[in-house]
Amino acid sequence: MIEVECQISIKKDGNGFLNPAKTELLNEIIQNGSLSGAAKKLKMSYQHAWTMIDEMNHIAPEPLVIKQRGGRNGGGADISSYGMQILGEYKLIEAQVKKLIRQINVDINL
Secondary structure, rough: OOOOOOOOOOOHHHHHHEOHHHHHHHHHHHHHHOHHHHHOOOOOOHHHHHHHHHHHHHHHHOOOEEEEEEOOOOEEEEEEEHHHHHHHHHHHHHHHHHHHHHHHHHOOOO
């Protein structure tokens, strides 16, 4: 059986903006409320996670993630309302592409 697979990668002006790894990181930040917690869960270094967030924040017209420095109650990270909107739009695109890929896989295996 032949099977087509596809991953969504969105670029802005030639720069990588969103991809499955970045959206997974955003989702983990939502779950953890922390960049370091999200990085640990995804088994990546904090520096790599921060680089990914920094790339997205610099490409987007508004920050997707708002980082709060540590202090008495510790730091944290929150997804901005713009970040939630972008994540939702990515999920819609992903759902449409998956639907198309399912149909392609049916068609090529007839």
